[in-house]
Each structure stands twice: as C-alpha cells, then as structure tokens.
Amino acid sequence: MKTDRKEKVVIIGGGISGLSAGIYALLAGFDAEICEKNAIPGGECIGWNRKGYHIDNCIHWLTGTKKGTELYEVWNKVGALSDDIKLAPVDTFYTSTYNGQSITLWADLERTRKEMIALSPEDEAEINKFIEYTEYSKQCVFPAGKPMEMWGIKDYINMGKNMPDFPKVMKEFGKISLEDYAKRFKSPLLQKMICDYLPKEYTAYSFLVSYASIADGNGGIPMGASLRMSIRMADRFKELGGVIRYNCGASEIILEKKHATGVRLEDGTVVPADYIIPTVDTNLLFGKLLPKTYMPKELKAAYNEPSKYPATSGFQIAYAVSEDFDIGETVFIEIEPLTVGKRTFSRMYVKAYGYDPVFVKDGKQVIQTCISQTDEDFDFWKGLSPEEYKKVKEELIEQIRSRIVAAFPRLSSDMLFLDCWTPLTYERYCNAYHGSYMSFVTTPEGKQIRLKGKLKGIDNLYLAGQWTNSPGGLPVAVASGKFSVQRLLKSLHRDINI
Ligand SMILES: Cc1cc2nc3c(=O)[nH]c(=O)nc-3n(C[C@H](O)[C@H](O)[C@H](O)COP(=O)(O)OP(=O)(O)OC[C@H]3O[C@@H](n4cnc5c(N)ncnc54)[C@H](O)[C@@H]3O)c2cc1C
Structure with a gap:
C-alpha cells in the first residue's frame, strides 16, 4: 500500500558536513535525522569557554566568503554566511x-x-x-x-x-x-x-x-566565532524540520545484504533509515561502523603509507592577555628550541583574537598558539600514562609561556592561562584519526583522495565528510554534504539542482 511517508535520510555526525547533508536532504524533500555523539553541533568547527573567555577551535580562514562564488552560495544556503554576518576586519x-x-x-x-x-x-x-x-x-x-x-x-x-x-x-x-x-x-x-x-x-x-x-x-573570518557558525547551520537544519539527536554515538550501520537498514546507536537504539550518509572519519567508518572490507582501495593505500599521506594535528594553548596587545592577527616568532612530542621546534605563532569582541572580556583578549603535530607525535601522546600526559602538558604550558614572553616581554605579568589541548583531544571529541582535523596532507608523493561517494556492495549509502576529498577543510566538508544528497537524487533519477 502506498503511503505519504517521506523517505528518511539518517546522517551520522553533526559536524559541518553532516549539517550540510541534513539541510540539503530536507531541501530535496526527504526527512532527515542527524545522530551526533557530542552534546553540541559543529564537530571540529567549534569553540568553548574557559574562565569566562571564548576559545576558538577552528576558522583561521573560510574559503567561500566572496559573494558570487558557488561556495558562497552553499554557505549561504546552509545558513553559515549571509549579508547579516560581518567578516573580521583582518587584512x-x-x-x-x-x-x-x-x-x-x-x-x-x-x-x-x-x-x-x-x-x-x-x-x-x-x-x-x-x-x-x-x-x-x-x-x-x-x-x-x-x-x-x-x-x-x-x-x-x-x-x-x-x-x-x-x-x-x-x-x-x-x-x-x-x-x-x-x-x-x-x-x-x-x-x-x-x-x-x-x-x-x-x-x-x-x-x-x-x-x-x-x-x-x-x-x-565570520565574526562571532566558529561555534556560532555551526549553531547557525544547526538552527537552519531544525527550522527546515530536521531532527538532531545529541549524545547519540553510532556504533554500527546495519546491513541486510546490499542494503543499509538503519543505524545502531551506542545505547542499542536502532534508528531506521531509507538512506544513510555517514560523515565521520573514514578510519572510524571502515572498521567500526562498517566492516573494513568496504574501504575503497585508495583510502586503504593512504592509511598504509603515512609517509606519503600524513595526517596533522596540533598541540594548542590559549591565554588571555591585555586587549591593547596589538600584533596584527597572526605572528610567527623564532623561539628557543621547544620539544613537543617527538619533534623539536624553533618557530611558533601567536594569534591575537582581539579583532572580535566575542574573544574580549574585562579588557583582556584571547591569544592562542598551535604547535603542529604529526602521526608520529600522535603515537607519543598515545603512549603516555594519564599522569605523564598531565605532566607533559604542565611542562609545556610553562615552556610556551616563557617563549612568548621572550618574544613579547611586555606580556611577562599579563598572561592568564586558559586551556591547552592535544591531538588526543580531537581523537576523544570527534573520533579523529590520529587527532587530525583535516584530511590527509597533499604531498608531492601522494595522490589526492577523491571518493565518488558510493561504496561497492551497499546501494543506499552515500559518503560525505572531509575525508572523502583530501586535504579536507571546511569547504570540502560543506560541499561533500551537498554532493552526497545530489548523488542520492541522481540515483533516484531526480533533479540534482537543490
Ligand atoms: C584547530 C583547527 C583549525 C582549523 N582551521 C580551519 C580553517 O581555518 N579553515 C578550514 O577550512 N578548516 C579548518 N579546520 C578544519 C575544519 O574544522 C574541518 O575540516 C571540518 O570542520 C570537518 O568537518 P566534518 O563534518 O567533515 O568533520 P567533523 O567536524 O569531524 O564532524 C564529524 C562529526 O561526527 C561526530 N562523530 C564522530 N564519531 C561519531 C559516531 N560514532 N556517531 C555519531 N557522531 C560521531 C563528531 O563528533 C563530529 O561532530 C580547522 C580545524 C581545527 C581543529
């Protein structure tokens, strides 16, 4: 018997790609439900508060802020950018x-x-x-x-x-x-x-x-910080009738022969689906949510050769300093050698966030730095006991403070430590492979990963997420969500213009 029930797309992950997939699925006339393991939307594109200050985790630059580009149109459609959203006065x-x-x-x-x-x-x-x-x-x-x-x-x-x-x-x-x-x-x-x-x-x-x-x-850089942009997208998704389940990690995609029938959550609940769009890291998708045998061969090759396909993460620290500390936005400095993980660094940057009032409180602004970390460094952090992990972080907080003060002596009595985080933070929070917040680095030796979004042997699953197209990043994430829905529409012989 024919019913009026709309077909339902279930999306795994409520980061930028999952929110985009959800919004485009709704615009295409499907029901859409997002299962997100965390309590808030945004995945890697978030921020958090410490001691009353807002720390930004993501946007250093957002490709697609120029009106008239296809990407601007996508950001606009998903609610991330509009005439009302001002860009930071950074030149x-x-x-x-x-x-x-x-x-x-x-x-x-x-x-x-x-x-x-x-x-x-x-x-x-x-x-x-x-x-x-x-x-x-x-x-x-x-x-x-x-x-x-x-x-x-x-x-x-x-x-x-x-x-x-x-x-x-x-x-x-x-x-x-x-x-x-x-x-x-x-x-x-x-x-x-x-x-x-x-x-x-x-x-x-x-x-x-x-x-x-x-x-x-x-x-x-959109004013208002990264988390605010993710929240705007989540709001757009909900306004269009989408449902987000927070604190609902997926543990399995249920397969019946060549068909995915639903998503099993960590608590055992099953969310039935007509179509599934996983947006999580492919490392988690193939091995935990689906058997590894479904992994496309170009991805397998990339995971097997980390020297050609490195993943990068960071050790990051945020402080609050006087609002009138004006260094432009991001400044790289030469430092006394600093060992983080398995490597030693002679350069680091200081980024001052005073350009946006959201990062300023009581006359102080947030500054942050990030020491880049590799696959090898990830292994270092992973090998530490909880006590060692805490001790290494404490030592680094002091060492990094002294290097910043050496470069900017006026900060010697003006630095309030806010927070520090490591590649393991991204692994814990987003299930990010080696703590990487982009996809594989594009090296001269490696090939660009560009997945077509369908898997051999499953007829109703469409991949999205930054790992479908290296080197990842926000533009890849938001476009991959749209593309996954267009691939679904195409398979149904429907118009792909959404
Ligand atoms: C410090 C930093 C700076 C960055 N700077 C920039 C920048 O300037 N410009 C730029 O373009 N990009 C930048 N990026 C990268 C950008 O944030 C990412 O490329 C983008 O957010 C990835 O989106 P995604 O949806 O593909 O993946 P994710 O954000 O990883 O989203 C996946 C989602 O799935 C959820 N999830 C994981 N496992 C499960 C599960 N089992 N069940 C349900 N949900 C699950 C996660 O919690 C997450 O919400 C930066 C990232 C970081 C961390």
Missing part, C-alpha cells in the same frame, strides 16, 4: 619574524611585493614570481555546484575559461614541497615565511592557493 594572512626583521603577507598583493623586495632585493625575481603565481591562484575557486563525476563537457570548458593561468601554477608548484620551495629564496626570513603556516611537507601550490583566497577576499 593580512600572517606575519613572520626572524632576527629582528619581519614580513607580512597582506591581502594587498602589491603591498606584499613591495615589502618583500625592500626586505630582500636579491630575491626580486623569485618574489615577483611568487606574487604573479599567487595572483593566478585566485582563479582556483572551489567548485561547489555538483560532484565532478556529474560534470559535462560544458562544465569543463567553463572551468578552463575561468582558470586560464592556473595550470601554470600546478606545473610550477604542484610537485614541489614547501620545504624545497623555500630554498629558492636567499633571505632566511623569506625561507622561514614560506614554511611557517602549512606543514612543510605540503605541496607549494596549496600555500599559494590559501594566500590567494585571502588576497581575493574569498577567505574571510
């Missing part, structure tokens, strides 16, 4: 300092060019190339209209038209690591600057594209 990517000198990557490329040449005239040719290729990289705009396997010849022609110079960037910077690229500069400060922001194993083009999105006004 730099970051500043690097070394030996008493400093250089800033301004949103204004010409200003950066001039200041770089003034700093190091002998690097003029390489600087001009850097600026020229960053300008070209503005053409690399995230395609968020539909999944690439649905592209037709016209889409490819349009892409070619819109990105005439970008192939030059890939040719020149697509197969060289940042570490090797830095060697092209003679100035030690410029060498440091190139490797300061992204892990040095990253391909150089990723850095140019990141800087280009800031320079193009397409990588802003």
Whole structure:
C-alpha cells in the first residue's frame, strides 16, 4: 500500500558536513535525522569557554566568503554566511619574524611585493614570481555546484575559461614541497615565511592557493566565532524540520545484504533509515561502523603509507592577555628550541583574537598558539600514562609561556592561562584519526583522495565528510554534504539542482 511517508535520510555526525547533508536532504524533500555523539553541533568547527573567555577551535580562514562564488552560495544556503554576518576586519594572512626583521603577507598583493623586495632585493625575481603565481591562484575557486563525476563537457570548458593561468601554477608548484620551495629564496626570513603556516611537507601550490583566497577576499573570518557558525547551520537544519539527536554515538550501520537498514546507536537504539550518509572519519567508518572490507582501495593505500599521506594535528594553548596587545592577527616568532612530542621546534605563532569582541572580556583578549603535530607525535601522546600526559602538558604550558614572553616581554605579568589541548583531544571529541582535523596532507608523493561517494556492495549509502576529498577543510566538508544528497537524487533519477 502506498503511503505519504517521506523517505528518511539518517546522517551520522553533526559536524559541518553532516549539517550540510541534513539541510540539503530536507531541501530535496526527504526527512532527515542527524545522530551526533557530542552534546553540541559543529564537530571540529567549534569553540568553548574557559574562565569566562571564548576559545576558538577552528576558522583561521573560510574559503567561500566572496559573494558570487558557488561556495558562497552553499554557505549561504546552509545558513553559515549571509549579508547579516560581518567578516573580521583582518587584512593580512600572517606575519613572520626572524632576527629582528619581519614580513607580512597582506591581502594587498602589491603591498606584499613591495615589502618583500625592500626586505630582500636579491630575491626580486623569485618574489615577483611568487606574487604573479599567487595572483593566478585566485582563479582556483572551489567548485561547489555538483560532484565532478556529474560534470559535462560544458562544465569543463567553463572551468578552463575561468582558470586560464592556473595550470601554470600546478606545473610550477604542484610537485614541489614547501620545504624545497623555500630554498629558492636567499633571505632566511623569506625561507622561514614560506614554511611557517602549512606543514612543510605540503605541496607549494596549496600555500599559494590559501594566500590567494585571502588576497581575493574569498577567505574571510565570520565574526562571532566558529561555534556560532555551526549553531547557525544547526538552527537552519531544525527550522527546515530536521531532527538532531545529541549524545547519540553510532556504533554500527546495519546491513541486510546490499542494503543499509538503519543505524545502531551506542545505547542499542536502532534508528531506521531509507538512506544513510555517514560523515565521520573514514578510519572510524571502515572498521567500526562498517566492516573494513568496504574501504575503497585508495583510502586503504593512504592509511598504509603515512609517509606519503600524513595526517596533522596540533598541540594548542590559549591565554588571555591585555586587549591593547596589538600584533596584527597572526605572528610567527623564532623561539628557543621547544620539544613537543617527538619533534623539536624553533618557530611558533601567536594569534591575537582581539579583532572580535566575542574573544574580549574585562579588557583582556584571547591569544592562542598551535604547535603542529604529526602521526608520529600522535603515537607519543598515545603512549603516555594519564599522569605523564598531565605532566607533559604542565611542562609545556610553562615552556610556551616563557617563549612568548621572550618574544613579547611586555606580556611577562599579563598572561592568564586558559586551556591547552592535544591531538588526543580531537581523537576523544570527534573520533579523529590520529587527532587530525583535516584530511590527509597533499604531498608531492601522494595522490589526492577523491571518493565518488558510493561504496561497492551497499546501494543506499552515500559518503560525505572531509575525508572523502583530501586535504579536507571546511569547504570540502560543506560541499561533500551537498554532493552526497545530489548523488542520492541522481540515483533516484531526480533533479540534482537543490
Ligand atoms: C584547530 C583547527 C583549525 C582549523 N582551521 C580551519 C580553517 O581555518 N579553515 C578550514 O577550512 N578548516 C579548518 N579546520 C578544519 C575544519 O574544522 C574541518 O575540516 C571540518 O570542520 C570537518 O568537518 P566534518 O563534518 O567533515 O568533520 P567533523 O567536524 O569531524 O564532524 C564529524 C562529526 O561526527 C561526530 N562523530 C564522530 N564519531 C561519531 C559516531 N560514532 N556517531 C555519531 N557522531 C560521531 C563528531 O563528533 C563530529 O561532530 C580547522 C580545524 C581545527 C581543529
């Protein structure tokens, strides 16, 4: 007997990709229910309060803040961005300092060019190339209209038209690591600057594209902090009629032959589903929620070769300092060697959050730093006993404080410790593989992971989440949610324009 019951999509994970999948499923006319293991939405895109201060966990830049791009349209549709949401008044990517000198990557490329040449005239040719290729990289705009396997010849022609110079960037910077690229500069400060922001194993083009999105006004920071953006998306989902179950970790996707019939939660409850969209880390999906045999071969290869497919995380600390500590936004400093996990660092950054009142209280603003951590460092943290873990953190809090004070002596009596967290925090909170908050790093040796969203042997499951497309990040997450619903619609021979 035919009923009027709408078909139901069950989404596992209420991060950016899960919220996006839920919103697009509702817009496509399905019922949608999200099962999220934590008490709040957002996954990695959150923040929390300590001693009355708000600590931000995520957005350093959000690709897709430029109106008119496909990605802006997606962010707008899911409630993350709108005319009402102001962007932070930040006009730099970051500043690097070394030996008493400093250089800033301004949103204004010409200003950066001039200041770089003034700093190091002998690097003029390489600087001009850097600026020229960053300008070209503005053409690399995230395609968020539909999944690439649905592209037709016209889409490819349009892409070619819109990105005439970008192939030059890939040719020149697509197969060289940042570490090797830095060697092209003679100035030690410029060498440091190139490797300061992204892990040095990253391909150089990723850095140019990141800087280009800031320079193009397409990588802003929404005021109000990361958690607020996730809450706006959760609100949009609920307004459209979606249901979010919090504190409801999934433990299994129930399969009957080639069909997924529902999701079993940690407490044994079964949530029946017509379609399932898992958005959690693929490491958890294949092995815990589904048998490992379903893992696509390109993912298997990536997990088996961490040197080609590294995952990165961070050791992070937040302090409150005087509001008038004005260093621009993010400044990298040279430090006395600092060992965190298995590696020793001579650079770190200080990011000041005073640009947004949400991070300011009683005349003090939040500052944060992050020491990048690798797969190997994750093993270090994992191998510690609870007592050792606490002790290492306490030692690092003091060591990092002393390095910040060495760089900024005026902070010596002005630093209130708020919180520190490690790769294990991300593993515990989000089930993140090796504590990684992006997907696999794109290295010159590894291939980009780009999953098509369907699994051999299961006919009603559609993958989403940042791990479906390396190197992950917020744009991948939000687009993957939309793409998963478009793939579902396509399989039903329905219009994919949502
Ligand atoms: C410090 C930091 C800085 C960052 N900076 C930026 C930036 O500037 N720009 C940028 O683009 N990106 C940035 N990112 C990355 C960005 O946050 C992520 O790429 C994005 O949030 C990933 O979204 P997701 O939904 O794919 O995954 P997740 O956020 O991991 O969401 C998965 C969700 O699934 C839930 N879950 C896990 N297991 C289960 C289970 N068994 N059952 C139910 N639910 C489960 C998790 O709790 C989580 O809510 C940053 C991340 C961090 C941590």
